[in-house]
Amino acid sequence: MSGEEGPKLARRHERAQLGHSGFGRGETMAKPVKFAHVVYMTRRFDEMVAWYKNVFEATVVYQNPALAFLTYDDEHHRFALANLDVMKPDGIGVDDRGEIGVNHVAYTYATVGDLLETYVRLKKADVLPYWPVHHGTTLSMYYRDPDGNRMEFQVDVGTLAEANAYMASDAFVANPVGVDYEPEALLSKYRSGASEAELLKMPKGEPSVIPPAHGMG
Numbered sequence: 001m002s003g004e005e006g007p008k009l010a011r012r013h014e015r016a017q018l019g020h021s022g023f024g025r026g027e028t029m030a031k032p033v034k035f036a037h038v039v040y041m042t043r044r045f046d047e048m049v050a051w052y053k054n055v056f057e058a059t060v061v062y063q064n065p066a067l068a069f070l071t072y073d074d075e076h077h078r079f080a081l082a083n084l085d086v087m088k089p090d091g092i093g094v095d096d097r098g099e100i101g102v103n104h105v106a107y108t109y110a111t112v113g114d115l116l117e118t119y120v121r122l123k124k125a126d127v128l129p130y131w132p133v134h135h136g137t138t139l140s141m142y143y144r145d146p147d148g149n150r151m152e153f154q155v156d157v158g159t160l161a162e163a164n165a166y167m168a169s170d171a172f173v174a175n176p177v178g179v180d181y182e183p184e185a186l187l188s189k190y191r192s193g194a195s196e197a198e199l200l201k202m203p204k205g206e207p208s209v210i211p212p213a214h215g216m217g
C-alpha cells in the first residue's frame with residue numbers, strides 16, 4: 001500500500017459508514033448544552049413520588065392525579081412521573097412494548113436555532129419528530145430511536161423563575177401538556193429572521209392531545 005492509499009481508504013471507509021447509517025457528519029452540528037430530565041411511567045404513583053422526594057430530596061413543582069414534576073436543583077423539573085392507573089387504566093395493549101419505566105429523557109439546546117438546525121439535519125436522514133409541542137416551559141420535539149426509546153429535544157422558553165411561575169399558574173393547571181406547533185412553519189419564521197423571543201412564544205390553541213407514539217394514552 002502506498003503512502004497515499006491509507007488515508008484515501010480510510011476516507012472511503014468513513015463515507016461508506018456514513019452512507020450506511022444515513023447520518024451526514026455536519027461540521028457545525030448543534031449539540032445539547034445539558035441533560036435535563038427523565039420521565040417515568042408508573043403504577044405506583046404515590047410511592048414513586050415519595051421515593052424521589054426522599055432519595056433526591058426533591059420537591060414537587062406540580063402534581064395532579066396523572067402527573068407529577070419534581071426537581072432537586074435549578075432545573076424546572078428533573079423528574080416527571082406519569083400515573084398509568086389514570087392514563088391507561090385498562091392495562092397493556094398488544095403493541096405496547098412495556099409501559100412501566102422510562103417514558104423519555106430530555107436534552108436541552110441553547111437556542112431555537114440549534115433545535116431547528118438539528119431538526120433539519122435529522123430530517124435529511126429521515127429522522128422526524130413524532131410530537132412537536134410547546135409545553136409552555138419548553139419548546140420541544142420528541143423523537144424515538146430504532147428501539148422506540150423516546151427523547152425530547154427542547155429549548156427553555158424563559159428563566160427558571162418564569163418556568164416555576166408558569167408551572168404554578170392556572171394556565172398550567174388547565175393545560176399541563178402544551179400546544180402543538182408545525183416545525184416547518186417555525187423553521188420558515190426562523191429563516192426569515194424572527195427573533196428568539198418570537199420563536200419561543202407559546203402558540204394559542206387547544207391543549208395538545210398526547211399522541212399514541214408517546215405511550216401515555
Ligand SMILES: [Fe+2]
Binds near residue numbers: 037039104106152
Ligand atoms: Fe419532558
